[in-house]
Amino acid sequence: MPTEKPGRSRPDLMLYAKLAQYAPGYVCGQLELTSRCLQRCPMCASWRDSEPQGEMPMRTIVDLFHELNQLRTFEHLSLTGGDPQCYPFLEAVAKHPRKFQLQLTTAMMAMPKPWYEHFDRIRVSFDAVDPLMHKAMRGVYRAFPTTALEYLEGIDTEVSTLTTVNEHNIDAVPQILEFLTDYSFRNNRFRRAIFLLEIRDDLPQDVIDTFQEYTLQSRMWNLNTSFGESPIHAALMRNSALTRDCRCYVGDVSFHIKCNGDVYPCCLIGGEAIPTVTEMKIGNIGKEEIEGMFGLQWTHTHRPANYYKNQPECRKVCQWKQVTFNTMVKEAIDVRLAMP
Numbered sequence: 001m002p003t004e005k006p007g008r009s010r011p012d013l014m015l016y017a018k019l020a021q022y023a024p025g026y027v028c029g030q031l032e033l034t035s036r037c038l039q040r041c042p043m044c045a046s047w048r049d050s051e052p053q054g055e056m057p058m059r060t061i062v063d064l065f066h067e068l069n070q071l072r073t074f075e076h077l078s079l080t081g082g083d084p085q086c087y088p089f090l091e092a093v094a095k096h097p098r099k100f101q102l103q104l105t106t107a108m109m110a111m112p113k114p115w116y117e118h119f120d121r122i123r124v125s126f127d128a129v130d131p132l133m134h135k136a137m138r139g140v141y142r143a144f145p146t147t148a149l150e151y152l153e154g155i156d157t158e159v160s161t162l163t164t165v166n167e168h169n170i171d172a173v174p175q176i177l178e179f180l181t182d183y184s185f186r187n188n189r190f191r192r193a194i195f196l197l198e199i200r201d202d203l204p205q206d207v208i209d210t211f212q213e214y215t216l217q218s219r220m221w222n223l224n225t226s227f228g229e230s231p232i233h234a235a236l237m238r239n240s241a242l243t244r245d246c247r248c249y250v251g252d253v254s255f256h257i258k259c260n261g262d263v264y265p266c267c268l269i270g271g272e273a274i275p276t277v278t279e280m281k282i283g284n285i286g287k288e289e290i291e292g293m294f295g296l297q298w299t300h301t302h303r304p305a306n307y308y309k310n311q312p313e314c315r316k317v318c319q320w321k322q323v324t325f326n327t328m329v330k331e332a333i334d335v336r337l338a339m340p
């Protein structure tokens, strides 16, 4: 029986959960600009899709931004890939007029440009300080993995890091934390270090145990991390009574768009954690307006009421943020307030 306490409920997720029960419209989303990438991470499905997803035409992005600017509810768009740094029109995307926040999600394998300041936030993959460990994690050798962050010193924007944790780098987490704690983010605001335990059925038990230990220790660390958000607790929740009759509400507030324009309810099913689950496709932005797709995930008969029971992929890959969000929305809908 695991001894770990449940992760803390993030206040922003609770707010989104309250919002989601009234389904006001899309609030956030992710957009894959290109399937090209400068790395070959073993856990990544994106660059392995049997049909290459290609590159999103700039015209499609201009139209999408125009649509999103009209959506009263829309707040935040993340640019992903592949690696958005491979996208030839990234500068035009960064500078395009918008009413929402724009995040660049990258491994920062190339030098950033001064116009990167147009992004509201940059999230950098940072899995290793040691070059050989970087190769084990990202499939390519990088002499100084820390340059990924050092490149950003001159950029005036908000920065966060994302560390995928598995058997290769679990023991190096203190070293990564030490680097991040000492690192002087001179011109940018450091938001937080996110640590994601790799989703795999055969992850060794000692890796899981060490991760739990870090979770306990993290309360003492002088750095804002995601360790309170427990992937182990999420795994338990996915198979517990908490998710009984729980459908997925993530697609009621957000979307994930592949670079061929296909829209999915989340990035996991959309191919970031596993090969893309094509039967979960909601539509395509080249053919329909994004606003018209809102709510469509429930009109498809093949979408079960209980994702965690009936969708094997959801039961395998759904992460802490999504599972806690879904169960919070369910609770928000189930609980009715009454005067005493």
Ligand code: SF4
Pocket (backbone or CB within 6 Å): 037, 038, 039, 040, 041, 044, 045, 046, 047, 081, 082, 083, 107, 125, 138
């Ligand atoms: S995880 Fe990201 S950086 Fe790594 S290969 Fe996949 S798309 Fe590229």
Ligand code: SF4
Pocket (backbone or CB within 6 Å): 247, 248, 249, 250, 251, 265, 266, 267, 268, 269, 307, 308, 311, 313, 314, 317, 318, 319, 322, 323
């Ligand atoms: S993986 Fe989670 S967020 Fe994605 S569709 Fe399944 S239940 Fe929803």
